[in-house]
Amino acid sequence: MRRIIAIVNQKGGVGKSTTAVNLGACLADEGHRTLLVDLDPQANATSGLGIERTPFSASTYDVLMNGAALEDIVVVAEVPGLYVAPSSIHLAGIEVELAGTQGPESRLRSALGPVDYPLILLDCPPAMGLLTINALTAATEVLIPIQCEYYALEGLKQLLRSIELVQRHLNQGLEISGVLLTMFDSRTNLSDQVAGEVRRFFGERVYQSVIPRSVRLAEAPSHGKPITLYDPGSRGAQAYRALCQEVIQRGRH
Amino acid sequence: MRRIIAIVNQKGGVGKSTTAVNLGACLADEGHRTLLVDLDPQANATSGLGIERTPFSASTYDVLMNGAALEDIVVVAEVPGLYVAPSSIHLAGIEVELAGTQGPESRLRSALGPVDYPLILLDCPPAMGLLTINALTAATEVLIPIQCEYYALEGLKQLLRSIELVQRHLNQGLEISGVLLTMFDSRTNLSDQVAGEVRRFFGERVYQSVIPRSVRLAEAPSHGKPITLYDPGSRGAQAYRALCQEVIQRGRH
Numbered sequence: 001m002r003r004i005i006a007i008v009n010q011k012g013g014v015g016k017s018t019t020a021v022n023l024g025a026c027l028a029d030e031g032h033r034t035l036l037v038d039l040d041p042q043a044n045a046t047s048g049l050g051i052e053r054t055p056f057s058a059s060t061y062d063v064l065m066n067g068a069a070l071e072d073i074v075v076v077a078e079v080p081g082l083y084v085a086p087s088s089i090h091l092a093g094i095e096v097e098l099a100g101t102q103g104p105e106s107r108l109r110s111a112l113g114p115v116d117y118p119l120i121l122l123d124c125p126p127a128m129g130l131l132t133i134n135a136l137t138a139a140t141e142v143l144i145p146i147q148c149e150y151y152a153l154e155g156l157k158q159l160l161r162s163i164e165l166v167q168r169h170l171n172q173g174l175e176i177s178g179v180l181l182t183m184f185d186s187r188t189n190l191s192d193q194v195a196g197e198v199r200r201f202f203g204e205r206v207y208q209s210v211i212p213r214s215v216r217l218a219e220a221p222s223h224g225k226p227i228t229l230y231d232p233g234s235r236g237a238q239a240y241r242a243l244c245q246e247v248i249q250r251g252r253h
Numbered sequence: 254m255r256r257i258i259a260i261v262n263q264k265g266g267v268g269k270s271t272t273a274v275n276l277g278a279c280l281a282d283e284g285h286r287t288l289l290v291d292l293d294p295q296a297n298a299t300s301g302l303g304i305e306r307t308p309f310s311a312s313t314y315d316v317l318m319n320g321a322a323l324e325d326i327v328v329v330a331e332v333p334g335l336y337v338a339p340s341s342i343h344l345a346g347i348e349v350e351l352a353g354t355q356g357p358e359s360r361l362r363s364a365l366g367p368v369d370y371p372l373i374l375l376d377c378p379p380a381m382g383l384l385t386i387n388a389l390t391a392a393t394e395v396l397i398p399i400q401c402e403y404y405a406l407e408g409l410k411q412l413l414r415s416i417e418l419v420q421r422h423l424n425q426g427l428e429i430s431g432v433l434l435t436m437f438d439s440r441t442n443l444s445d446q447v448a449g450e451v452r453r454f455f456g457e458r459v460y461q462s463v464i465p466r467s468v469r470l471a472e473a474p475s476h477g478k479p480i481t482l483y484d485p486g487s488r489g490a491q492a493y494r495a496l497c498q499e500v501i502q503r504g505r506h
């Protein structure tokens with residue numbers, strides 16, 4: 001049974017793309033053939049893996065808008081076993097372009113139908129719009145990255161409500177498989193306070209692995225490499241490898 | 254001539270709301286009566302100023318959707334001279350609700366017509382959707398916060414293209430009055446590199462004042478206070494006061 005993990009949080013800058021890229025790389029390193037689908041018009045996950053684009057390159061836009069086969073747009077990443085369905089800026093207009101069409105929220109689910117990867121990660125933009133709804137409709141599970149800062153707490157209730165709506169009307173099988181604490185800064189009380197709130201709110205669903213705030217993680221995308229290639233011995237690499245183990249474990253049940 | 258400053262960047266988590274709240278507070282401290290309009294469904298600027306909401310409180314949603322008068326939803330902030338038009342989660346659905354109506358992008362401009370504040374700040378969500386387009390259509394100028402990190406550079410060309418489109422078709426008078434470097438971490442090369450790129454790209458338009466990465470800035474919203482009330486002597490407060498002076502200066506020409 002393949003797993004499709006949507007990485008979702010409408011709050012901006014919480015580490016969605018960083019998690020998609022680095023968790024994807026770690027899963028591939030562990031021998032799990034993994035597809036990363038970039039649904040964010042900013043295409044950060046695409047460039048974070050060093051994939052060059054031109055405005056004319058095929059992307060997830062062609063799949064959602066023109067019915068292109070997902071397999072036809074997939075490219076290989078530098079990490080063996082990791083594949084990417086790149087995004088493009090054209091995705092920014094999709095909400096308006098698909099308004100009024102039949103079942104716009106299920107286009108990704110149909111496109112993923114014939115595709116064969118045991119693990120699929122979906123990177124989403126910072127909004128609860130049609131692209132994120134497509135991801136939640138196609139996914140088997142949701143991973144929620146939460147930055148250890150106050151503003152990030154505020155949107156959580158709303159995020160859970162949106163997920164519930166999708167579970168009720170579009171995808172009954174969807175479950176929240178995990179909540180990931182990111183950018184944890186052990187020198188500040190703020191991180192501890194927020195982490196405490198998140199654990200009270202989500203309990204067991206919070207991953208034990210916590211991603212530390214580390215400049216090496218912010219530097220890696222400028223080299224087009226995941227942290228496991230850019231600085232394999234760093235705290236960031238260790239944290240994402242630990243997360244990867246937990247993600248694999250949670251898939252066993 | 255009143256100034257309407259849209260704080261825009263579709264990249265998430267770059268410091269839009271933090272800038273709206275703290276620049277607003279500093280402008281009010283300097284004696285400029287200022288209105289902060291929160292257009293982000295996450296309502297971070299609203300809560301960052303300690304304004305309590307219930308799901309039934311009047312908000313910018315009622316203004317854009319139901320034609321409520323903007324003045325009727327304005328509340329006072331704790332800072333004398335600073336007023337807030339609060340947001341609400343209902344804004345998240347506005348793109349779909351207004352699709353197909355006549356001139357949806359000009360609703361904010363009409364609503365701001367009768368309103369009388371010398372300075373108006375517009376906080377935007379992390380997307381180039383209808384809410385941000387409304388802000389760019391209503392604004393006299395744009396302030397672009399840019400986080401000193403690699404991913405934040407990637408969306409700049411697209412952001413400029415969107416602003417050009419608005420200038421051509423919706424708001425000829427709109428200009429980019431300034432670019433603000435945020436979360437600058439002097440201990441890392443990454444910040445220097447990104448700041449250098451931004452200055453090469455934007456030249457004079459980059460504000461001299463640079464906002465340092467400072468945990469006090471991230472703590473202040475959990476107390477519902479701008480930095481000038483939470484920790485007036487901090488580096489963050491000094492940086493936003495310096496920015497405020499530059500913003501006032503740039504308005505003189």
Ligand SMILES: Nc1ncnc2c1ncn2[C@@H]1O[C@H](COP(=O)(O)OP(=O)(O)OP(=O)(O)O)[C@@H](O)[C@H]1O
Nearest residue numbers: 012013014015016017018126212213214218265402
């Ligand atoms: N653990 C970390 N430590 C330090 N920096 C980080 C960490 N995780 C992510 N970053 C940096 O923080 C910024 C935001 O992260 P990222 O872009 O992955 O978030 P996002 O949720 O995908 O943002 P968006 O909402 O715009 O899609 C980026 O510049 C990234 O390099």
Ligand SMILES: Nc1ncnc2c1ncn2[C@@H]1O[C@H](COP(=O)(O)OP(=O)(O)OP(=O)(O)O)[C@@H](O)[C@H]1O
Nearest residue numbers: 012149265266267268269270271379465466467471
């Ligand atoms: N200079 C700074 N130093 C440290 N933390 C900061 C700084 N500026 C903002 N922050 C924190 O970084 C996070 C992102 O900032 P903020 O929410 O203002 O960005 P935004 O662009 O408004 O995000 P969104 O795209 O979700 O609207 C918040 O938790 C905020 O408290």
Ligand SMILES: [Mg+2]
Nearest residue numbers: 016017040044
């Ligand atoms: Mg992202």
Ligand SMILES: [Mg+2]
Nearest residue numbers: 269270293297
């Ligand atoms: Mg914001």
